[in-house]
Amino acid sequence: xxxxxxCRRVEFMPHCTFFKPAGIPLCSLExxxxxxxxxxxxxxxxLEGLEQEDxxxxxxxxxxxxxxxxxxxxxxxxxxxxxxxxxxxxGGNFQLVTRRLQCGDCGKVWExxxxxxxxxxxxxxxxxxxxxxVGAERGGKCRQGNNGS
Numbered sequence: 001x002x003x004x005x006x007c008r009r010v011e012f013m014p015h016c017t018f019f020k021p022a023g024i025p026l027c028s029l030e031x032x033x034x035x036x037x038x039x040x041x042x043x044x045x046x047l048e049g050l051e052q053e054d055x056x057x058x059x060x061x062x063x064x065x066x067x068x069x070x071x072x073x074x075x076x077x078x079x080x081x082x083x084x085x086x087x088x089x090x091g092g093n094f095q096l097v098t099r100r101l102q103c104g105d106c107g108k109v110w111e112x113x114x115x116x117x118x119x120x121x122x123x124x125x126x127x128x129x130x131x132x133x134v135g136a137e138r139g140g141k142c143r144q145g146n147n148g149s
Contacts, residue, residue, distance in 0.1 A: 005093050006060070006061060006065075006093075007060075007093055007094065007095045007142035008037040008040070008059045008060065008061055008069075008092070008093060008094045008095070009058065009059050009060040009094070009095055009097050010036055010037055010040045010059070010094040010095065010096050010097065011040065011058065011096075011097050011113055011114040011115045012039070012040060012043055012113055012114075012115035013036065013096060013113055014036070014039050014089050016089075017088065017089040017090060018086065018087070018088050018089070019080075019086065019087045020086035020087075021084045021085075021086070024084065026086065029084070029085060029086045030083075030085045030086070031085060031086045031087070031088050032076050032079060032080045032085050032086070032087050032088070033076075033088050033089075033090060033091065034073060034076050034077070034087055034088070034089050034090075035073075035089075035090070035091055035092030035093070035094070036089065036090070036091070036092040036094050036143075037059070037069060037092045037093060037094045038069055038070075038072060038073035038076070038092065039073070039089055040059060040094070041055065041059070041066060041069045041070045041073055042070070042073050042074070042077070044058060044059070045070055052066055052067060052070075055070075091143075092143070093142065093143070094142070094143055095142045095143070096113060096143070097113070097114050098111040098112060098113055098114065099111065099112065099113075099114050099132055099133075100132070100133040101130050101131070101132055101133065102130070102131055102133055103122035103124065103125060103127045103129065103130055104127065104129030104130065104131060105122060105125050105127030105128075105129050106122060106124055106125040106127060108122055108123070108124045108125070109133070110123060
């Protein structure tokens, strides 16, 4: 029996988790599952343009493991585009990395994913005097679930 997969660090949770070709009813489409850590690999490499070693470090995995995740994610997206399948983003083996923020106006403290760096408004009072609580980067529990692959 092999060892369980290492939990992957993810800094971004996708807000849109379902994509389908326009004009085709959902009941007529096949779906492809894409794990949250696969979306993170695509984001780091293809959107942020990082080198694979840097991507692997950010996700807390080896470079060969990152390469396997990235290759699998690209294959799934390509299959969906070429064959007209829907993509559902869900599940995977990941840990969401968050940072702690505090509102200077009302004192509210909250956590949010690290990738929300541009979002600087208090969820309670809408204040803009937001400061990051230094040294409070945290990771939640490892989430494990079926990603349909």
